[in-house]
Amino acid sequence: ETGVTQTPRHLVMGMTNKKSLKCEQHLGHNAMYWYKQSAKKPLELMFVYNFKEQTENNSVPSRFSPECPNSSHLFLHLHTLQPEDSALYLCASSQASRDSPYEQYFGPGTRLTVT
């Protein structure tokens, strides 16, 4: 595997289900990100992890719970979601630096549908 991978690629879940999205980066980066991409809206940054520590939580509802066990893996745990949470969830990674931002590498995304 190379780059940033995400599983599953598609997920349909009911509002009472609990599921998790997984992201893995094979690039040796130290920062990982979750984004939400909804139709006709800009990408929304949800969470940022820098050296496994969460450095950004962009006012995301508590029904979304991130986990970063190491610098290569990132999870997004989902529970009691709403239909408006249906979207493409993108994971990204980068080599964060104080001096300059590095390119973010994106995964293919998980298409989530909440019924």
Place this chain on the structure above:
Amino acid sequence: AQTVTQSQPEMSVQEAETVTLSCTYDTSESDYYLFWYKQPPSRQMILVIRQEAYKQQNATENRFSVNFQKAAKSFSLKISDSQLGDAAMYFCAYSPPQGAQKLVFGQGTRLTINP
């Protein structure tokens, strides 16, 4: 808060012609980075080109170039000799310079290439 605006939801161009995608942004910072990302249909988002705000010279990557007007807070992307493979959503993004990137994206422009 920083904002990024792409005023063209859709653009189309004839193959081999030149097209310019517009982007404006708002920030009170003097040092920052700007990016153009490309998201082909059902494929991963990739970086097209980046520009450091402190650099006067416009960035160029093969057929892709930018027109960076710092005073006007404008950052347009020019694609020369358009190819069918250029068809995609194009996102303009802003980042502050320090630490992990906190990209702020525009709404995107869907580019169609007509053969």
